[in-house]
Amino acid sequence: MAIEIRETTRDQTRADLRIALEACAVRKIFRPARGLGAGGVAVRAVDDVSLTVRRGEIYGLLGANGSGKSTLIRVFSTLLTADAGEVRIFGYDIVRDELAVKRLINRVSVEASFFKKLSAMENLIYAGRLYGVAPDEARPKIREILRRLGIDPRRVSEPLEKLSRGMQQKIAIARAFLTSPMLLLLDEPTTGLDIRSKREVQTFVRDLRDEHDATILLTTHDLDEAARLADRIGILHQGRLVAEGSASELCARHGTGSLEEVFMTVTGRRLDESDDTGGGAGTE
Template identity: 45%
Template sequence: MKAVEVRELRKSYPRKIPFPLRKVEWVEAVKGITFDVKKGELFGLLGPNGAGKTTTIKMLTTLLEPSGGTARVLGYDVVKEAREVRKRINLVAEGERTLYWRLSAYENLKYFARIYYVPKAEEKERIEELLKLVGLWERRNDLVMGFSRGMKQRLAIAKALINDPEVLFLDEPTLGLDVQSALFVREFVRKLVDEEGKTVILTTHYMAEAEELADRIAIIDHGKLIALDTPEGLKRLVREGDAVEVRVRDFQQAKLEGSPYRLAVIEEDPSSNTLTLRGSVDEEELPKLVEWLVKSGAKVLSVERKEPTLEDVFIKLTGRAIRD
C-alpha cells in the first residue's frame, strides 16, 4: 500500500469581480494533478509561490475539500474518511501559526497531547523525548513568545510528532529561517525518514533544499504537475554542458519575453545595473545567444558553463526561474 495516492486532484476558488460587473469568477489553483508517494519516502513538491503546493497539502491533510479528483492517505479517502486520515498524519507550516505564544513550550506540547488523545501514562515521557529531540528541553518552561523564529519552528515540528504520525506534511518548513535553523530542520527531517521510517511530504520553493532532501520531486507550476522524478533523473533533462550562466549589464529584462532562448534572471544588482541570466543552451547556440544579447543592447560581462541544477530543469520546462 502506498502512503499517498493522488488522482486528477483539482481545486477551484471563487473570486468576486467588483462593481460594475458584480460576478464571481472561478480560479483553478490545482489542475488535475496525479502522483503517488511511497511509504518511508521523502517526497518533495517543488514550485514557485502560488504554484498550488500549499493548496495540494491542505487537501491531503483534510483542511480543504477537493473540487474534483481523489486523494487517499494510507488507504483512506481524504473526504469520505477524513477522521481516519487525521489520526495518522500531522502538519508543520510556519511555527507562529500553530503555537500558543502565551504558553510555555512544555504547556504547548501538553495541550496538543490532550487533543490527540495521547495516553496519560505516555504523555510526560513523550513530551520530554520530543523537546530533547528538537533541542528545547532546557527552555521547556519559557513562554513561546520569547522564542526566535527558528525555535518556534523546532517546537512546531515537536508538536507535529506528538501523535507519532505515519505521514508528516511539511509546508515550507524553512521559510524565513536563519541559516543555522534551516540547517537543523533539514537534518532533522532527513533523520525522521532514514532512522524513524516516517513518510514525509515536503513543499518548498528552495531548489537546493529539494535537491538535498528529497528522494523524488514533483515540480508544480500554475497548478499543474510538469515533471516527476528523482533529483538526478530531473537533472538529466538538461544535458551535461548545456547549463549556461551569463552576466550582463544594461539589459532590459522585459526583452527576455521575446527571446528565442529560454533564459531567466536568477540574480539582479540594481547598483551596477547588472543581471545574471541562466538557461539551457547547447554549444552551437551559445555564439548566437551572445550575438542576440549584444543586439538587444546588453554588455556581456561573462559567460560560464555550469553543472546542471534543478533551477535549469525548471527554466527548461517553464521558461522562467522559480523565483519569478
C-alpha cells in the same frame, strides 16, 4: 496511539501499505465571493494533479509562490475539499474516511501556529492529548524531541511568544513528530530559519523517516533543500505538476546540470518569481 494507527493499517491491502498517498486528478478552483462589492476572477489553484508518494519516501513538491503547493497540502490535510479528483492516504479516502486519515497525518505549516501565551510544554501537551498521547507519555517524548532539535530545556516553560521565530518553528515540528504520524506534511517548514536551524530541522526530518518509518511530503521553494532531502521531486507550476522524478533523473531528462536549470526549463521562469502574477496559479 502510534501503535493503534499501525494496527489499523494492517487491515489495508498490501498494495495500500506500499502507497502512503495517492492523488488522482485533483482540482481546486477558488471562486470570488458573490454579493455586493464582490469582484475578482476564479483562480485555478490546483489543476488536475495526480501523484503518488510511496511509503517511507520523502517527496519534495517544488514550486514558486502561488504555484498551488500549499493548496495541495491543505487538501491532503483535510482542511480543504477538492472540487474534483480523489485522494487516498494509506488506502483511506480523504473525504469518506476523514477521521481515520486524520489519525495518520500531521502537518507543519510555514507559520508556527500556537497559543502564543501558553508555553511550549503546554502547547505540546495539548497537541498530544488531541492525538491520544497522555501527558505522562508525552512529557519524556517532548523533552527528547526538543533536545534533538537543539531547544534549551529551560525554555520549554516560557510563553511561545517570547521565543524566536526559528524556535517556534522547531516546536511546531516537535508537535508534529510527537504524534508519530505515518504521513507528515511539511509546508515550507524551514522558511525563515537561519542556516544552522535549517540544517538541524533537515537532519531531524531525515532521522524521522529513517528511524520511525514515516513518509514525508515536503513543499519548498528552496532548491538545495529539495535536492538534499527529497527522494523524488515534483515541480508544480500554475497548479499543474509539470515534472516529476529524482533530482538526478530530472537533470538527466532535461539535459541540465542543476535543479535550478530544470525548473527554468519546465516552467519558463525562475523559482523566485511568483506564479500568481496575473491573478493566481491559473485564472479562468
